[in-house]
Amino acid sequence: MIGKLTGVVDSVASDAAIIDVNGVGYIVHASSKTLGRLGSRGTAASLLIDTHVREDAISLYGFAETVERDWFRALLNIQGVGAKVALSILSVMAPDELARAIAAQDKAAVARANGVGPKLAQRVVSEMKDKAGGIGLGAALVGGDVAVAAAVETADGPLNDAVSALVNLGYRRTEAYSAVAKVMQKQGANVGLNELIVHGLKELAQ
Structure with a gap:
């Protein structure tokens, strides 16, 4: 399992980046906030990685900070929240903003994320308050x-x-x-x- 990648930025797209590690390009999915912190092509980069293995694919999810990775993992425990939705939430809310929204039970703030409707937003703020x-x-x-x-x-x-x-x-x-x-x-x-x-x-x- 891959827990961290350190290399250089090859390219950055809207939902993922390719990190070149000694000539091997790894596709790493990440929140827009993490992707925005990566530099241009050739810039040194180091990301924490959460590796998901399925029968048909191995997917890498990257995070600039441990706290973002921890929130990503916690969100995945909510029914209806997959990796794509979790990254969508973290794209519109930094971890501290998400913590405040959950403490305040502010489902409208969570619902700003793509793919998150009112019912799912309510489930996220309710269940995450108990979990966190x-x-x-x-x-x-x-x-x-x-x-x-x-x-x-x-x-x-x-x-x-x-x-x-x-x-x-x-x-x-x-x-x-x-x-x-x-x-x-x-x-x-x-x-x-x-x-x-x-x-x-x-x-x-x-």
Whole structure:
């Protein structure tokens, strides 16, 4: 099994690149974000590889960072998400953006990916929150502060009410969730609903 390729870029297409390793060209499928980080022909390149072996094909999927590869593997555990769809999701959302969308249960953000309808997007945000762990996802919203993330997770009622209020005012769910989480980080998890909304609006206005 191939776990990493280091060579030079031979060519880059819309969904894959050919990496030349000592004269052998490997076709590596990747997200548009990873492909965008590759240089022009002849540029040195090193990608982490997830190798998929089937009876009729061996497919290589490349990642510039370990975290992207880990999210790719986790997405494949969701029913209806194959490698192509997983890369499509990672093409429109960096790993930290995906973590925020899942923590906020923002299915609309996930549905921006090609091949992802509303039902699949809902399944992704619901099942991935359970798989990834709520505390870890919450920490992604509050600068990695696990203690604050734990407080955020136990404040589901007022947090969700404040997020819903901000969404009704026209803000996207992910950015609303992030703003409210930051207010709790600054003022504590016991802050009232009105304060969450008011200070959440201030966070969004910055």
